[in-house]
Amino acid sequence: MQAPPAKPGQSATTAPVGAPSTEPTPSPTPTETGPTSVPVTQTCDQLVPAQALYDYNPNFAPVPDYTPAAGTDAALIESYQGVACGWSNLSSGNTVEIAVAHLGSEDIEKLANSLVLTTPSVPTYGGVDYFKYANGVGTANAFSGDYWIVARSAEFFEPGDAAQLVASVKAALA
Template sequence: MYDYNPNFGLSESYKPAAGTEAADIVGVDGLACAWINQTSGEIVEVAVANLPADRLTELKNAFVTSSNSVPTYGDPTKVEGYFELAQGVGQAQAFAGPYWISAASASFFEPGDAQPVVVAAIAGLGQ
């Protein structure tokens, strides 16, 4: 996260809000964490879950109808990405191998804003 923006620090008290993708991911035994911009207070949330292929397909089908496809979150033959801006929060979704990666922040205005965070998460998963 330091490479993304050195002004972000890990939130020790973070818990995903109900109804968010991060909460859904935690609900299926995934992991979620957040970083806080030390100046503005903006939060970057990142969550990841390892899911069976049929569940990943369901999620991809849902995002393809409710979001915008993004080819820049990795090799498009290996990573399927989506982005939407809703109520001032940019929400990036990526699917790589068996993983669903979700990143959300009010500092994500377009897919490219989330790209460094999503790409780093995918690399951290060895994908």
């Protein structure tokens, strides 16, 4: 299992998703041996079914064989046996990226504690979750039990812009 290359409050998650970002985003602070993770078994189509994607914006389509950019939270999540999904706006070309990891309770707590220091908390997603808009890209960090959900896109200007998609993911994880 790969340990994140960053310390709390720092990350190399600067790969563009619709727009470049130079703002650091937090990564989990794992134990000495790395985080405890469980494979995420849901597929992208289960996390965000076609109807949920259409309800969000009928101009989005799945990106076949989506691979997150190296150094991003989505790539980190995949290294934790998680799943990363991408959908593209057929007009603008902007991508919506959603990644989900199933971590141990202690690792979820450490991640949430690091987010408290760097990212505004929001009640938008049904819990104590986080959203930050920087350099033209909005990033939501949400939790559902021991699941860490990251939704990132140039389409997200405020927390509510990601709400429907995060709700779909949370429903699929319940």
